[in-house]
Amino acid sequence: MATQPPRMLPTEDAHDLLELASELADKELAPKVDEYERRGEFPREVIRTIGRAGLLGLPYPSEYGGAEQPYEVYLQVLEVLASRWLAVAEAVSVHTLACYPLAAHGDDAQREQFLSEMLGGELLGAYCLSEPAGGSDAAAMTTRGIRDGDGYRIRGTKAWITHAGVADFYNVFCRTGDDGPAGISCLLVDADTAGVEPQPRERTMGIQSSPVAQIVFDDAPVPAGRLLGGEGRGFAIAMQALDAGRLGIAACAVGLAQAALDYAVSYAQERRQFGQPIIDFQGVGFLLADAATQISAARALTLAAARLKDAGLPFSSEAAKAKLFATDMAMRVTTDAVQVLGGYGYVADHPVERWMREAKILQIVEGTNQIQRVVISRALTRD
Incomplete structure (x- = not known):
């Protein structure tokens, strides 16, 4: 992704996971997304492929088939997937959320019986x-x-x-x-x-x-x-799961917005009006600069909340802030990407119109953004 800054990853294993996610996203997601979205067909085999590659159990214990990775790493993998196909990234986020009650609150016998198949991608x-x-x-x-x-x-x-x-x-x-x-x-x-x-x-x-x-x-x-x-x-289980799930949705929002920005930048470099690329006009260039800044801010906010979770520190209000900011940002950035393309942005020949429609759901799932404001404001009074 051309406009994305270099990633800071904690281990070599994390770097390899991100490379694997990018390879799968390019080979298994990007070539299929348009057709599956057009047909409205759930890509179950794609999800199985992701599971067999070890990407459905990233934050869970290795003894049950997970990868035991920090949430900071898992969210960056989710961002990569979302930049190619939001529905698949959302599926991974929802499945990770669905594994939480058993992984965190099930007893040993329950985890032994069910968790390995869940994390391996055979069960959704x-x-x-x-x-x-x-x-x-x-x-x-x-x-x-x-x-x-x-x-x-x-x-x-x-x-x-x-x-x-x-x-x-x-x-x-x-x-x-x-x-x-x-x-x-x-x-x-x-x-x-x-x-x-x-x-x-x-x-x-x-x-x-x-x-x-x-x-x-x-x-x-x-x-x-x-x-x-x-x-x-x-x-209590539901609320704990939602805190983590909100970080997943924030990462999806960052990935979706990054895809929209990359596409809009590429278009604006190639599209010429009045004898020059339209990115050279401040009205377009500054719009894209603001988008790039908002994406970087949302990514930083999301990963900062993930690091709190990884450290075992309270992160509920920070997760709500990340979800609120990142999903509102994705709505703005995808809308602006459509504007950069003008009339072409409004037709299905270009993916920005789909990304704009997809961004809206991220402001609603895992608690509407109005609910995120309730969570944040209550945390302020407790503090």
Whole structure:
């Protein structure tokens, strides 16, 4: 990526991983993205290829097939993937999020049974938190996990589920106790469980190769051994996972914006008007300079939050800042890239119109940017 500064990587292994990610992105992602997006087809085999290359378990323990890499490295890999195909990078981010409850809160027997296949790419995960009437207010969920003998039966509907209908397992957050956060638990549910009913896909503005839909749970039976972290721990697990997931979305936003900037710079160098390349006009050149500065700032903010996480320090508000800034930045940069191309930017012959549509979802997923401001402002009062 021509306009991107040199990367600072902590180890030689991290450098090799980034080289591998770039090679896969160029060979497996870039040649396929247009066709899959046009057809609205989920690239399951591409995800398997990424998993078999070891890129689906980067931040997780090596004893279960992970790469045990710092989050700082994982996010840079995610950025590379997003610069070629956002839906694939989002799939990696969502799957990494879906592995968190088991990896961090499952017991040894649960991790031994399930985690290796998850991290190897053979099993694809999804994260069932939001509901039709309760998106941002997750603590008000109504989906219930009702005790039934030595297990549970899940009743309710989850909404906006990425990988709905294509995932192999779902982390289902449901109410097993009283109202409020303390009554929420997390159950690991196989996709082929009776009563798990994915609904028709939503018709989305962007990332059309990524399926999003509601899932109805109609008395779906789940063994007690699939409870992660104990009853009443679900809300805390969900919030911890979202902190890390927000960093993933921030990295996706940086990668998407970088792709848009690179494309716009290349176009502006070649496009001539009034006898000179349009990048030589301040109206265009300064627009691109601002974009480059915003991308660098978003990347630095995202990786700084990752380093806090890697050090075991509190990073929740920093993750919210990174997600807020990076995704707002991606929306601005992709919009400006369309403007640089003028009329050509508005047609599907150039990818900037797709990138602009894709950027919008990043301001919404893993908590809207309004929710990020709530997280940040509350942290200020606690400080």
